[in-house]
Amino acid sequence: MSLLKPPKLVASTGTTYNCSVAETSARESPLQKWSGLGNPHESNLFKSAEWSPDGTCVLTNSEDNILRTFVLPVDLLDLSDEPKSLTPYSQTPSAEPISCVAIYPSMSLAEPATCCFLKSTRDHPIHLHDLLTTNTRASYPLINPQTEKYLSPQSMLFSPEDTNKFIVGATSQISFFDLQRPGEGPYLDLKTIPTRRSVQTGETMKGIVSALAIDNGVLAAGTLSRQVGLYDNCGSGSTIGVFTVDGEGGGITQLLWSKCGRYLHVVERKSDVISVYDVRVAGEKVESLEGRMARTNQRIGVDIAYSLEGEVVSGGIDGMITVWETGGKGEKAFEWKAHDDVVSGAAIHPGGVVMATCSGARKPGGPGESLDDESSEERKWDNSLMIWAL
Numbered sequence: 001m002s003l004l005k006p007p008k009l010v011a012s013t014g015t016t017y018n019c020s021v022a023e024t025s026a027r028e029s030p031l032q033k034w035s036g037l038g039n040p041h042e043s044n045l046f047k048s049a050e051w052s053p054d055g056t057c058v059l060t061n062s063e064d065n066i067l068r069t070f071v072l073p074v075d076l077l078d079l080s081d082e083p084k085s086l087t088p089y090s091q092t093p094s095a096e097p098i099s100c101v102a103i104y105p106s107m108s109l110a111e112p113a114t115c116c117f118l119k120s121t122r123d124h125p126i127h128l129h130d131l132l133t134t135n136t137r138a139s140y141p142l143i144n145p146q147t148e149k150y151l152s153p154q155s156m157l158f159s160p161e162d163t164n165k166f167i168v169g170a171t172s173q174i175s176f177f178d179l180q181r182p183g184e185g186p187y188l189d190l191k192t193i194p195t196r197r198s199v200q201t202g203e204t205m206k207g208i209v210s211a212l213a214i215d216n217g218v219l220a221a222g223t224l225s226r227q228v229g230l231y232d233n234c235g236s237g238s239t240i241g242v243f244t245v246d247g248e249g250g251g252i253t254q255l256l257w258s259k260c261g262r263y264l265h266v267v268e269r270k271s272d273v274i275s276v277y278d279v280r281v282a283g284e285k286v287e288s289l290e291g292r293m294a295r296t297n298q299r300i301g302v303d304i305a306y307s308l309e310g311e312v313v314s315g316g317i318d319g320m321i322t323v324w325e326t327g328g329k330g331e332k333a334f335e336w337k338a339h340d341d342v343v344s345g346a347a348i349h350p351g352g353v354v355m356a357t358c359s360g361a362r363k364p365g366g367p368g369e370s371l372d373d374e375s376s377e378e379r380k381w382d383n384s385l386m387i388w389a390l
Contacts, residue, residue, distance in 0.1 A: 003311045003323045004334045007355065007388035010076055011084040017044050017383040021064045045360020045383045048301055049345040056109040057131065058356050059101065059117060060385055067092040067101065069131050070385065077389060086385060090132050096121040102156045105163045118166060120153040126168065138182030142168065142175055155212045159234055167235055169209025169221055174235055188236060192229060203239040205229050215257035218279065220264055222252030228266065230282055243283030245275055253299045259310030267302045270295050274302060274312065291332030292322040298361060301345035307352035315343025321357060341382035355388045
């Protein structure tokens with residue numbers, strides 16, 4: 001298994017979703033009904049792909065606001081001349097765009113009761129859904145006590161110390177929930193700044209908490225205003241420090257701890273660089289991973305191969321997968337062509353044997369229409385999920 005040589009494509013959705021949102025809805029009806037939000041002629045791109053903790057399923061989020069669960073075939077790695085076809089096992093529609101999801105960390109396909117995930121949408125409580133059916137198991141409200149409106153978490157994860165607890169990030173706030181208390185709000189709220197008018201200090205930050213990551217009991221929280229806060233005791237302890245990300249970027253979309261737990265990787269919109277910080281000295285930038293193409297408002301997924309040598313992988317707007325080795329001084333170690341469109345997601349299997357990638361970009365209008373009034377170049381539509389053997 002290696003990320004430094006071309007992988008083999010073993011499964012794919014093919015051209016199934018190379019169409020608009022409305023065309024997907026018409027084809028999959030009556031199973032689903034398009035919510036009617038946005039442009040029906042918008043390309044039905046894949047926004048993200050995430051492995052289940054047991055490595056048996058991939059959960060994807062698409063432009064049509066449907067979360068699809070793909071259960072991988074048991075003969076996935078058997079010798080074959082053609083990649084196997086992927087079709088969704090279940091589909092969970094949403095009335096609003098999905099902000100974030102988190103799969104239950106103890107999930108096992110052999111135990112259906114553990115097959116569930118959390119989902120956040122605008123103006124709704126957080127929902128706990130079944131991963132294999134369309135059932136909603138529970139809901140957890142996050143409400144602004146002053147306006148009585150629902151707050152929409154933009155980041156979410158389960159606590160590694162207690163899988164029945166989960167943490168969400170909203171505007172200048174981190175909230176802690178108990179999974180076993182459905183219908184109840186958070187049991188703890190951490191305000192990243194005392195009030196909206198408070199002056200920011202070295203221990204406060206303001207803005208939408210758009211990324212969360214935990215390692216060795218330290219919770220890292222990143223904001224769209226390009227700040228990172230470090231908190232002890234998985235977020236419920238004291239503030240370790242707050243720092244602002246160097247360079248240019250459009251806001252933090254992802255935080256990832258290194259395999260050794262010493263470094264924090266910061267991923268931003270509109271940035272070709274992945275910044276690496278030493279958490280022992282909050283705010284000390286030690287490396288910049290360069291070489292990917294990601295100057296776009298669209299989220300470009302990044303992952304770390306924890307089950308291998310800790311390599312960092314990222315998609316790009318050029319359809320490439322870029323790989324960096326640990327200790328590589330920021331230079332890319334390898335890259336390969338994965339899709340004919342923006343690679344919006346790249347996720348390494350928990351066991352390191354395969355890798356999932358997904359693609360697509362927003363393209364108003366129908367397939368074959370020109371990019372703009374001055375160009376006759378036809379748009380390429382590649383909205384697909386692919387599985388690669390490493």
